[in-house]
Amino acid sequence: MIVLYTMEREYPYGTLRSTNGSKTKVVLEEKGLGYRVELVRPGDVWKKVPEILAKHPLGKVPFIEDGELTLFDSTVINEYLNDAYPEPALLPSDVVSRAHARALENYADEGVLSQYLPLIWMPWWSPAEQRDQDSMERGREGLRTAIFPFLESRLSETGYLCGAFSLADVPFMAVAMVLQVDGMDVSGFPVTAAYLDRLRQRPSYRVIDPNTPLAESVGLAAAS
Numbered sequence: 001m002i003v004l005y006t007m008e009r010e011y012p013y014g015t016l017r018s019t020n021g022s023k024t025k026v027v028l029e030e031k032g033l034g035y036r037v038e039l040v041r042p043g044d045v046w047k048k049v050p051e052i053l054a055k056h057p058l059g060k061v062p063f064i065e066d067g068e069l070t071l072f073d074s075t076v077i078n079e080y081l082n083d084a085y086p087e088p089a090l091l092p093s094d095v096v097s098r099a100h101a102r103a104l105e106n107y108a109d110e111g112v113l114s115q116y117l118p119l120i121w122m123p124w125w126s127p128a129e130q131r132d133q134d135s136m137e138r139g140r141e142g143l144r145t146a147i148f149p150f151l152e153s154r155l156s157e158t159g160y161l162c163g164a165f166s167l168a169d170v171p172f173m174a175v176a177m178v179l180q181v182d183g184m185d186v187s188g189f190p191v192t193a194a195y196l197d198r199l200r201q202r203p204s205y206r207v208i209d210p211n212t213p214l215a216e217s218v219g220l221a222a223a224s
């Protein structure tokens with residue numbers, strides 16, 4: 001059985017999860033794969049303890065074990081899962097569309113998950129009085145000025161970024177998760193708001209839904 005190492009923690013306002021770990025969790029669910037989640041302590045990740053460094057040389061999450069294989073980086077893991085477990089396909093079949101999907105996945109990773117989203121998400125893991133409100137507002141402003149206008153123009157008539165739901169949409173599942181907790185007003189961007197709601201309706205979202213307690217969010221596809 002595949003083991004996913006990631007960070008998840010319960011708070012009174014919901015279960016918070018690593019955005020990159022959530023990307024991999026969504027793909028495991030979309031593929032209907034059996035897996036179990038090993039929770040990594042945030043303190044061990046920040047301190048870069050040897051046990052984590054042995055599995056992920058940058059001391060981050062997520063990483064997975066699949067039999068003999070240990071693999072890190074959510075994008076690489078998701079590509080591996082899509083190759084090793086081809087059904088349902090999460091990339092288009094023709095070469096050019098596949099390249100577009102990968103480019104959009106990279107856009108989300110570099111432009112959103114590595115840039116604006118942590119400014120909003122990291123403070124939610126701290127007590128309310130310690131949250132840097134300016135940083136959170138800078139993150140929201142980045143989404144409003146750079147990311148949402150792009151989504152408004154790029155979302156295709158299928159309702160996803162690259163034809164059918166694909167790896168390009170997976171990072172935006174994590175955006176949907178973060179903004180559900182944050183409550184940011186997205187109503188000025190109707191196409192984006194509808195997209196985020198559409199992503200939240202997918203069955204795979206249940207395992208990253210902040211309303212899903214830890215005990216219920218591990219390997220649902222395998223259990224059903």
Ligand SMILES: N[C@@H](CCC(=O)N[C@@H](CS)C(=O)NCC(=O)O)C(=O)O
Nearest residue numbers: 018019020045060061062073074075
């Ligand atoms: N490119 C990596 C990024 C991984 C990443 O930054 N993970 C965060 C949690 S969402 C982490 O472990 N941060 C701890 C750190 O950067 O020290 C991926 O996609 O997996």
